[in-house]
Amino acid sequence: MMRPPATRRFRRILRDRKGSPALEFALMAPVFFGTLLLAFEILYAIAAKSVIDTALDDSSRTAVTGGANPTDTAARRVAFETNFYAISDPLITRANLTLGIAACASAAQLTASPASCRTNDPGATGEIVQFSATYRHQFLAQAAVCGLLGISTCPSITMHAQLVRRNEPF
DSSP, X not given: OOOOHHHHHHHHHHHOOTTHHHHHXXXXXXXXXXXXXXXXHHHHHHHHHHXXXXXXXXXXXXXXXXXXXXXXXXXXXXXXXXXXXXXXXTTOOGGGXXXXXXXXXXXXXXXXXXXXXXXXXXXXXXOEEEEEEEEEEXXXXXXXXXXXXXXXXXXXXXXXXXXXXXXXXX
16 A cells, blocks of 8 residues: 655655754754853843942941041041942942942940931941941843743842941041
8 A cells, every 4th residue: 555645755854864963053042042141141140249248348447538638528428439439330330239338436335226327428427337338239131031931020039238337537
């Protein structure tokens, strides 16, 4: 009994292995590139957090030691921000960054009622100063990830660093 030509053609197509590498690549490429993109995003977020911590540590030290003009609190606040941006600018977007300074007379006041502390003030001699930096990290591949998934507002990661120092005697 002779098989119909359509059945013979179908069996011939099933035995043909010429396109199998292309098919394997088409199935595995999205998984591979998605994993690669995820790893890159995680490493970038870790690097951004490290830069925030380092910048906050270095710039807060400048603010509490007084720098060139220790009695001018506005100049010390500007020195804090300038130093922070000088360290963080290559990696951190300023639009997503919030810096904060709060000066309190004692550590007890800072923990009991932080709202009573002076904000945007690096404080006077011997005062406790809290420096903070909050960064909202947007994903680097928003268009690729959120666009393909159909998500209108792409999620972000919020990183927060906080440091408390006592002002040196000026």
